[in-house]
Amino acid sequence: MxxxxxxxxxxxxxxxxxxxxxxxxxxxxxxxxxxxxxxxxxxxxxxxxxxxxxxxxxxxxxxxxxxxxxxxxxxxxxxxxxxxxxxxxxxxxxxxxxxxxxxxxxxxxxxxxxxxxxxxxxxxxxxxCNMYYMPQNEASELKVDIPDGFCVKSLSEEDAELVNEEWPNHHVGSLYFVQRQIRLCVNVGLYATDTQELVAWCIRLQGGFLGALQVRSTHKRRGFGSLVAKEMARRIAALGQDVMALVNPENQASNGMFDKLGFKVIDQCxxxxxxxxxxxxxxxxxx
Known part of the structure; x- marks a missing residue:
């Protein structure tokens, strides 16, 4: 049969x-x-x-x-x-x-x-892509130092348009995807306290990986990518889960960041x- x-x-x-x-x-x-x-x-x-x-x-x-x-x-x-x-x-x-x-x-x-x-x-x-991994107990111990003038909180669906616009992989239909992931999955945004401007963010992809990790061009080279990655890892760990991320081997900056944070490459996808x-x-x- x-x-x-x-x-x-x-x-x-x-x-x-x-x-x-x-x-x-x-x-x-x-x-x-x-x-x-x-x-x-x-x-x-x-x-x-x-x-x-x-x-x-x-x-x-x-x-x-x-x-x-x-x-x-x-x-x-x-x-x-x-x-x-x-x-x-x-x-x-x-x-x-x-x-x-x-x-x-x-x-x-x-x-x-x-x-x-x-x-x-x-x-x-x-x-x-390299598959980076950190156990829940290690992720829960990551230290997140938020600089003066900024705060971290969950994204709102109103942020989806900006997140989608800035995402290098955006395409027709991806706005719905970003809205849904914000609504249904753990996520984090870094905001300027005075203006509430969103300057860096990370959402969780369907596969469970950290995704759409982005810093606005006006705020690059200030460690904000590492900050939101650590905060996302802590939030996933708070759910009792281990943390995963996928990085292209040619992306030296992102590979270096996850190496420095203590993630280990355990597989490829x-x-x-x-x-x-x-x-x-x-x-x-x-x-």
Whole structure:
């Protein structure tokens, strides 16, 4: 009987997540990816355009195999004994509109590459990033010194337009993404006390990683990037969770910052974007 993609509900996602605790922190990327989507479904049961699947085979469920489509983004995971099943699951997806394969752990890259080759998909980019990691107990002890004239607090959805505008990776539809992440995930902003101007910020990506870490050009070279990174790490640690970040190996400044903060590289992940097969397709803002 041919295998099929099988929808996964909230309770099933929670069951899959428990299997990724083994050999910690080997599967922490999959664990925290599922954790964030579980939070999304709990906080907003009517959330749109997120679909979670596993394969119909019991072996796939035992291996915690999941495929999550979040609008145009793809997240995947499985234990080491199920890479062939993961490749089959990826092959069953509809790739016609193009997909952004996001923070895919290195152990799954070959399965992804095989599907790209088999379907003769064209790539916009394929980037390997270092996966930085800090345990919760270390992150909770980071010291954050806020300079006079500034304060830290959570971002508001009103900040989303500026965050999106300044984000080097912004695109059509990304404003909704930024708004949603601010609404549903831990985040931090550094503000000028007198004017309440937002000068630096960091949000958490769906995969659980620190993301959109940005300092406005008017306030660079003052250590504000390190400040918001430490504050984000502390806030994630306060949830009882370890902290992860992805950095391009060629980004010497960011690699140096995370090294200095005490993060360790424990793995690599890939970001891969496939081109639409039949004409351009974009997600409009608000969806």
């Amino acid at each position: 041919p295998l099929e993609l099988e929808p996964v509900n909230l309770q099933q996602l929670q069951s899959l997540q428990t299997l990724y605790i083994q050999q910690w922190p080997k599967y922490c990327a999959e664990f925290y990816c599922l954790d964030n989507f579980i939070r999304f479904f709990k906080n907003d049961p009517q959330i749109r355009n997120i679909r979670a699947y596993t394969l119909s085979a019991q072996q796939a469920k035992d291996a915690a195999l999941f495929v999550i489509l979040d609008r145009y983004q793809l997240f995947v995971g499985c234990l080491d004994n199920a890479e062939e099943l993961l490749q089959q699951a990826l092959g069953l997806l509809d790739w016609s509109t193009g997909l952004k394969c996001s923070s895919i752990p290195a152990r799954h890259i070959e399965a992804l590459d095989c599907v790209v080759r088999a379907k003769q998909l064209r790539l916009e980019y394929r980037d390997i 890939v970001w891969l974007r496939t081109e639409p097969v039949a004409g351009e397709f974009t997600w409009p803002d608000g969806q």
